[in-house]
Amino acid sequence: MVVLSQQAALNQFLLIKSCKPTTTTLSTQIPEVNLFDPEAKTLIVKACQEFGFFKLMNHGVPMEFMNNLENEALRFFKKTQSEKDKTGPPDPFGYGSKRIGFNGDVGWVEYLLLTTNPDIISSKSEIIFQQNPENFRYAVEGYLGAVKRMCYEVLELMADGLGIKQRNVFSRLLKDEKSDSCFRINHYPPCPEVQALNIGNLVGFGEHTDPQIISVLRSNSTSGLQICLRDGSWVSVPPDHTSFFINVGDTLQVMTNGKFKSVKHRVLADTTKSRLSMIYFGGPPLSEKIAPLPSLMSKEEESLYKEFTWCEYKKAAYNSRLSDNRLEPFEKS
Numbered sequence: 001m002v003v004l005s006q007q008a009a010l011n012q013f014l015l016i017k018s019c020k021p022t023t024t025t026l027s028t029q030i031p032e033v034n035l036f037d038p039e040a041k042t043l044i045v046k047a048c049q050e051f052g053f054f055k056l057m058n059h060g061v062p063m064e065f066m067n068n069l070e071n072e073a074l075r076f077f078k079k080t081q082s083e084k085d086k087t088g089p090p091d092p093f094g095y096g097s098k099r100i101g102f103n104g105d106v107g108w109v110e111y112l113l114l115t116t117n118p119d120i121i122s123s124k125s126e127i128i129f130q131q132n133p134e135n136f137r138y139a140v141e142g143y144l145g146a147v148k149r150m151c152y153e154v155l156e157l158m159a160d161g162l163g164i165k166q167r168n169v170f171s172r173l174l175k176d177e178k179s180d181s182c183f184r185i186n187h188y189p190p191c192p193e194v195q196a197l198n199i200g201n202l203v204g205f206g207e208h209t210d211p212q213i214i215s216v217l218r219s220n221s222t223s224g225l226q227i228c229l230r231d232g233s234w235v236s237v238p239p240d241h242t243s244f245f246i247n248v249g250d251t252l253q254v255m256t257n258g259k260f261k262s263v264k265h266r267v268l269a270d271t272t273k274s275r276l277s278m279i280y281f282g283g284p285p286l287s288e289k290i291a292p293l294p295s296l297m298s299k300e301e302e303s304l305y306k307e308f309t310w311c312e313y314k315k316a317a318y319n320s321r322l323s324d325n326r327l328e329p330f331e332k333s
């Protein structure tokens with residue numbers, strides 16, 4: 001009886017059984033880039049074209065910043081549910097539990113979503129800082145400062161690697177004081193019941209692509225992240241708490257006229273260990289027109305997309321379900 005009700009409670013979350021085999025293809029090596037490698041720009045471009053994803057090592061972000069924030073975040077998630085709920089629900093910023101977005105998506109996850117732009121008045125982001133020890137704010141600021149600098153460098157190498165003269169063609173959008181970027185800390189509690197009940201894998205965060213330009217993820221050493229390859233198979237990404245994982249977002253796919261692919265990814269909850277990840281989503285200013293860069297198009301090449309502003313795209317994204325193909329309505333037929 002107890003077992004049945006547990007199973008019923010878990011059934012509301014997506015359980016991945018074995019419909020489409022979840023591949024842990026050992027032969028599929030996740031591309032790795034050492035930021036100080038003289039070949040870094042070439043390797044970044046190759047990884048973004050083939051996977052839309054790569055692991056970044058030797059990135060220059062001090063471990064201290066990562067550990068500090070991880071500790072502060074764990075302190076937050078250890079609070080009682082009613083304490084945490086005081087900073088929710090996310091609108092879209094704030095604390096959220098199980099519900100993702102506004103259109104019925106759920107996952108085995110709790111999270112904090114913050115804006116990284118001090119000009120965007122988000123009372124929830126401010127409440128989160130006020131209701132936590134000052135160390136929390138310092139930890140977020142320290143971490144984001146270092147991650148943003150590293151991210152600008154990655155975007156500049158990308159432009160260079162693509163042969164674009166204007167090295168800051170992507171990074172300027174994130175450096176802009178009106179950049180609409182955000183930051184997310186996800187906590188995936190372990191779920192021993194799914195193993196006991198033998199009912200498959202519990203989805204922590206369902207499959208989706210990120211709408212922004214680029215996403216920079218760091219997690220603790222618990223596995224769960226999977227990326228979808230071009231052939232539709234899923235590959236587990238071995239965790240590495242000392243490295244970052246970089247995702248191409250939808251906006252970068254458009255700016256490169258499809259040369260870079262925004263990567264579909266998801267997170268499965270672990271049965272025994274909790275996973276903590278922090279993701280910086282670098283987005284352009286709301287008014288920015290998003291279109292393929294002319295410098296990346298050959299003479300006869302046509303844009304695959306209708307022109308739109310980031311504000312329009314973001315609005316459409318927030319009206320979509322997680323697994324929707326958000327770019328489709330913006331593709332030229």
Ligand code: GA4
Nearest residue numbers: 092100101102105210211317318320321322
């Ligand atoms: C995916 C990337 C970021 O986490 C996020 C997410 C956002 C949210 O959690 O509120 C969205 C999702 C993300 C895409 C589609 C919409 C909006 C949930 C959702 C169902 C913060 C973002 O920018 O887009």
